[in-house]
Amino acid sequence: MNLKTPHKPRFLKDKLIFASMLLTLFAVSFPAYAELGGDEASIQTDQVQMQGVRRIARASTHVMHEIQTPTGTKVREYVSPAGKVFGVAWEGPFLPNLQQVLGPYFEQLSRAQSNRRGRGPLIIQLPGLVFFSGGHMRAFAGQAYVPDMLPHGVTAEAIR
Amino acid sequence: MRTFLSVVMLASLTIVLGCGGSSSSGSSSSGSNSSSNPASGANVQPIVVNSGPLGHYANGVFTSVTVCAPGTSTCQTISGVLVDTGSYGLRVLSSALNGLALPQQNDASGSPIVECAQFADGITWGPIETADVKMAGEQASPIPIQVIGDPKFPDSTIPPACANQPGGPQDTQQALMTNGILGVGPFRQDCGGACAPFTSNNPGFYYACPTASTCVVTTENISQQVQNPVWMFATDNNGVIVELPAVPATGALSVNGSLIFGIGTRSNNGLGSAKVFTPDPMTGNFTTQYQGTSYTKSFIDSGSNGLFFGQPTTVLKACTDSSGKPTGFYCPDAPQNLSATQQGANGTSAAVNFTVGNANTLFSANNFAFNDLAGSNTANIFDWGLSFFFGRNVYTAIEGQSVPSTTLTGPFWAY
DSSP: OOSSSOOOOOHHHHHHHHHHHHHHHHHHHHHHHOOOBBBTTTHHHHHTTTOOOEEEEEEEEEEEEEEEEETOOOOEEEETTTTTTEEEEEEEOOOOHHHHTTTHHHHHHOOOOOSSSSSOEEEEEEEEEEEEEETTEEEEEEEEEGGOOOTOOOGGGGGO | OHHHHHHHHHHHHHHHHOOSSSSOOOOOOOSEEEEOOOOSSSEEEEEEEEEETTTTTTTTTEEEEESSSSTSSSOOOOOEEEEETTTTTEEEEGGGGGTHHHHHHHTTOOBEEEEEEEEETTTEEEEEEEEEEETTEEEEEEEEEEETTTTOOOOOOOOOGGGGTTOBBBBBBBHHHEEEEEEEESSSBSGGGGGGGTOOOOOOOOOOOSSSTEEOOOOOOGSOOOBGGGGGGSSSSSEEEEEEEEOOOTOOOOOOEEEEESSSSSTTTTOOTEEEEOOTTTTTEEEEEEETTTEEEEEOOSSSSSSOOOOOOOOOSEEEESOOEEEEEESSOOOOEEEEEOOOOTTTTEEEEEEEEEEHHHHHOOOOBBBSEEEEEETTTEEOOOGGGGTTEEEEEBOOBBBSSSBBBEEEEOO
């Protein structure tokens, strides 16, 4: 972006348009996917993509960012002291955009499905990734985490 | 000036964040069959737990559903349809319709309505069509159903926002593992108000598709959404009872039972001494207490093929397949006798004793119906799947539907 010679708009409308353009450019300059395994800034991308409202809760071992989406589904992203998203969880009436939330791990999960014996929760446990998608129509919940990235003192149970 | 611009930018940022753009019958044979004397009557639909259409389904309860072009006797009976108290509405594979043509539902501008229905393990994609739906002596006519895997709307054209589930589309018999899903859970429609006009939180279940590759999310009147067929029946329309006999701990090859329509509407479907549990009316969930942990997202789901719950502490060993990969099921060295307490929002509570067997051992005996098949799940969920149903009559009452001669109105569970 070239910001060396900013416009000096005379009218509020111009200013709004200008600011919106700037912000649009700013927003689209984020990487498309950088969520599970990504850095804390990637949560901002998720929040924008999901048009959600964010709440942050700090614990001694990690920081939890909860994004409340307009559909009523909550997505929680867990950030380590090193600033990386080590786990995500979701709950609500509808599934969130899991490609957005899982980032680069989504394709890995899509490829990893095993021979199933029936319908039920989707459980995928890989050496570097654990994924659960459970619940039922109108009430889903799930979690995904990277075991090697869990901060000291944090159990998988905490990702919910 | 700079401050003012910052304020404008901040306001604009809020706007961007707040409302920016769009977003997102199989085998059945003698041997170790288990069967009672199934009920009979115009409201009694035979069901069977067996290996299903693909021949390897563990703990699937299936039935046959007849769908007809509205108002005609041009019909197709589809076997191998999963009976699912965890979803709402009938979905059948296009291939299972065997060429039966059903009217496509269109929007006001004539664009076909196509649905992206969400399940925990994947999605189904296909058009909404209308059909008369017949089971036992009951009929829902005509109602919207989903036709899955219609060649006119191939998986290659599924909108990106619908393809965002790692389970992926389940639009073939291989992926769906059944010929259809009969959703007879406690809600009337699959989506409800969130998908209806003037919604502020459209989750994107319904699409208008001028062409297969130009689908856009749309709203759908509640009456046009996929309907739980039971509440559309003329009679016996307040819920269902799933009746399955007990099975041995080692399982059974196949089990015959009944899906009874109506609760307290006839002499064969009274509540009797069944305990009634009310769930959260928005979610259908109640609470299960197990080993000191409160599972607030508990539900009874004939469409889940086992008991699925996470563990407060690691007690039950996880199964692995022949290549060492975890399968999601539990494989304790010896069967574990356990107990959990279900709690309804109405204060009803009951201890449920259950056994967790070794899933690999169970499967190796070549049986397909198990009361002790269990596996893992995400935190907070206790999914009382089909294992729970054997030896019980499980009632599912539909939202807003009352039980004659009682003060009870759905949603509720009872057993």
